[in-house]
Amino acid sequence: MAEHLTHEHDVLVIGAGGAGLRAAAEASAAGVKVAVISKSLLGKAHTVMAEGGIAAALANVDDRDSWRVHFADTMRGGQYLNSWRMAELHAKEAPACVRELEAWGAVFDRTADGRILQRNFGGHRYPRLAHVGDRTGLEMIRTLQDHDVHLGIDVFMEYTVVSLLKDGDRIAGAFGYERERGRFHLFRAKSVVLATGGIGRAYKITSNSWEYTGDGHALAYHAGASLMDMEFVQFHPTGMIWPPSVRGILVTEGVRGEGGVLRNKDGRRFMFDDVPPAYANQTSNTEEEGWRYTQGDKNARRPPELLTRDHVARCIRREVREGRGSPHGGVFLDIAWIKDRMPNAAEHIKKKLPSMYHQFKQLADIDITAEPMEVGPTTHYMMGGVRVDPDSQMSDVPGLFAAGECGAGLHGANRLGGNSLSDLLVFGKRAGQHAACYAKENSLGVINSGQVAAAEKQALAPFERDGAEGPYAVQHALQDMMQDLVGIVRQEKEMLLALKRIQEFKARAERVGVTGNREYNPGWHTAIDLNNLLIVSEMVTRAALERKESRGAHFRDDFPVKDDKFGSFNIVVRKGPGGEMHIRREPIPEMPLELKQIIEEMK
Amino acid sequence: MSTATFRIWRGEKGAGKFQDYTTEVSAGMVVLDAVHRIQAEQANNLAVRWNCKAGKCGSCSAEINGMPKLMCMTRLNSLPLEKPVTIEPMKAFPHVKDLVTDVSWNYSVKKSIAKFKPRPPDAPDGTWRMAQKDADRVQEFRKCIECFLCQDVCHVLRDHQMHDQFIGPRFLVYAAALEMNPLDVQDRIPALRKQYGIGLCNITKCCTKVCPESITITDNAIIPLKERVVDRFFDPMTKLFRVFSGSAR
Ligand SMILES: Cc1cc2nc3c(=O)[nH]c(=O)nc-3n(C[C@H](O)[C@H](O)[C@H](O)COP(=O)(O)OP(=O)(O)OC[C@H]3O[C@@H](n4cnc5c(N)ncnc54)[C@H](O)[C@@H]3O)c2cc1C
C-alpha cells in the first residue's frame, strides 16, 4: 500500500460537473480542505452540453409563478414517486442558486427590463427556465469552474476513481488512476461526495458521452449504499437520427419552447391526438392557442408538444411503428414554419437557437430556418441513483454523499427539463455543506490495505489476459442488447432474457484483454468502465421487472396502465451480503398536509 | 460502403510516427467517428480526447490535413478522401500520447487572471439589471468552449513559444468578457499590458479564422482591449510628445 501516491483531504468530490463543482465550492467555503477528481479536463463534464436552461421560480416573466407551482409541477412530472422533501427544497432554493450564479459571473439572457429571462419548457406551467440561448450548461459549468479555481481547491483532472474505500461502515476515501501515466493514487478523505453523472452509455442511442458509464452508481453499490428508482431511464423525445453517425445527439426541447412543432409524414400534428387526462386542463386544443403560448400570451395554454418527455417519446414511437414516420424512422420537428407568423423568422431562430442551427447545418446539411428536422427518441437522463437523505444528501454509508444525476429522489418517475441544472445547484450545495460538516465532526478513517490491493488487482487484470476479445466489442453488444430489451417499451419476457444476456456479458468481460501500456490507454479504461455498465444494466433491468405497471419513463407493454398500488413505494437496490443483487420495495413517507394541499390546488 | 485511409500520429512525448489505418466510411461521418472506429477495431489503445461529439465541449481539437479543427465537427465529405487524411495533435502544447497534448498551461493561465467582481446589486433582492444589448457583447465571448485551437495557431505561442509572456487569444477573449461585463468593477488593464502581454499580438487574425464558435477574437476582443490599454497608458499628450521627440514606436 505504501507504494501508492497518497493524498489527504477533508472532503473529496468525485466529479466536476455542475453538482461536483457546486459541492466543492460550498465545502471550501466552510473552511475545509477539498479535492475534486474528474475523468475529463475541467469544464468538459456533461453539464457543458445542457442546452435549454435552469428551472427556477424567479417569476421574472410571469409573476404568477412561485415555489409552490414549481413544486407541484415537479411532483406531477415525477408521478408522485419523488421525494417530496427534495422537491420542496429544490423549488424553494433554486431561485437563490440561480441568482448566485449571476453573482459569480454568469450572463443570462435578459428581459426587456433587464432581469434574467425565462423560457417555456415541457411540464412547467409558467416560463421558468433561466437560459443563455441554447448553451446554458456551458454558461453554468464555466461560471462554476472559474469561481472554483480561485478557492484553493485541489483539482485532479483526468483521474478516474475505481473503488471507494471504507473503514468498517463509514467511508474512508477512494482509489483511482491517472489517465496520463496510468499510476494509481490513494485519496484519503473524511467524507466523499459522488457527483459522477449518469449511465447513458448503457444504451446504443444516447445523447451522453463516453464518461457516462454509471461509475458513481456502481461505486456506491459496491460500497454498500442503496440505490433507488433505477427503472426510470429518461428517453428524450428529440434526438438527431440522420445521418447515422449523429444518431442520438440531442435536439433541445427549447426548439419546441420557441414554437417548433412535431408532425408525421402526413403533415399532421399528432401530439394533439393523445393528451393525458392529468394535463388536459393545461394543454391547448388549437394550433392557434399553442402558438400564442409560445409567444408569451399568459392566457393561452401550452401546446401538446410541450407535454412531458416520456409521453412525447412514446407518441413519436407510435407514429413510427404505425408507418407514419419520416424517411429515416423518426418524425419531423419544424421550427421553420414560424416564418408564416413573424417577420425575420430566420434571424430569430438563429438568435434563440444558435447551436441547434449550427449543429444541423454542420452535421446534417440542414438549414433549420428553412426546413424541418428529423428526430426520434434518445437515451438521455437517469432518474435513478444513490438513495440519500433529502436534507443532507448523505447515503446509507456514513460520510458518503451523492448529488446531481447520480443521486435519486427529486425527479421520481420522470424529470422535467431544466430541473436537472437546478438540482445540481441546490443539492450540490447541500451535499458540499453537509460533507464539510461531517468532515469537521469526524477524523480520517483507517485505510484497509486489503481493499486497496483488491481494487488494484481488479483494475490491472485486463493486462494479464491475452483475451481474444477487446472491451469495445462487449460494450457495443451490451448497448445493443439494452436498447432492444430494456428500452422505451418493456416486457417481462424480454427483460428476463436481458438478465441472462447480462450474465453472459459478465463472463465475456472477465476475459477481455487489453494491449499496450498503462499510459493514456482508452482500451484499458473501457475495460474497467465495462464492469460498471454491467452492474448498472442489471440494476435497471431488475428494478424494471419489479415494477409491474407503467408510470413516467417506465412503460411496460404487459402492464400498460398505471397502478395505484405501485404509487406508494420506490424500488430500492442494494448489494446483498453474499454479493447478490437485492431488490426491495420501500414505502414513500407520508406527505405533510400543506404540501398535499398545494398539489390539490394546482391540479 | 467505401473505405478511406487515415494517417494518424502515434507515439508518446513527442516521439512517434504516422501510421495508416484504412476503415469503412459511411454517409455523414465526421473525423471523430473514423477515429473511434479505428480505435474500436484496430487500435484499442489509440489515445484521443472527446466528450460531447457535438462541438460543445472543446475536447477533440486536432490538426486535420494540417488545419486546426474539432474532429467531431469535421465532416468527411469536406475532405478529399482519395488520399490519406492526416490527423495530428495540436503543436503549441507538449505532447502526451497519440492525439493527446498537455493543455494544463491554459488552466494555470486562467487562474492568474483576476476573477469576476460585480458592483453592488442594483435591486434590494440582490439582483442586477442588464440590457440584452450589453449582454450580447459579453455573450459572444462566453460562447468559448476552451478548445484551445486559437492558442494552437497563434504564432506567439506556436512558433515563438512565449507561453510565459503571453496569455494567448483564448485568454484575451476571457479577459474581454470580464472587462466588458457591465457589472464587473475589477481593473485588468495594467495586467493586460504587463503580465498578459497583449502587446505581443500583432493582429494577424489567425486565431479568429480557426475559432469553431466563430468568435470575432481579434476585432471584438483583442483590438478593443488594446485600445483600452493605449487610452490608459498613452494619453494624447504623451503620445504627442513622443511624436515630436521622435520616440514614437
Ligand atoms: C445534451 C444534453 C442536454 C441537456 N440539457 C439540459 C437542460 O437544458 N437543462 C437541464 O436541467 N438538464 C439538461 N441536461 C441534463 C444535465 O445536463 C445533466 O443531468 C447534468 O449536467 C449532470 O450533471 P452532474 O454534475 O450530475 O454530472 P456531470 O456534469 O456529468 O459530471 C460528471 C462528472 O463526474 C466525473 N466522473 C464520472 N465518473 C468518474 C469516476 N469514476 N472518477 C472520477 N470522476 C468521474 C466526470 O468526469 C464528470 O466530471 C442535458 C443533458 C444532455 C446530455
Ligand code: SF4
Ligand atoms: S491576432 Fe494576435 S492573438 Fe490572434 S493569432 Fe494573431 S497574434 Fe495571435
Ligand code: SF4
Ligand atoms: S476562442 Fe474560439 S478557438 Fe479559442 S478556445 Fe475559445 S472556442 Fe476555441
Ligand code: FES
Ligand atoms: S467532442 Fe466535444 S467538441 Fe468535439
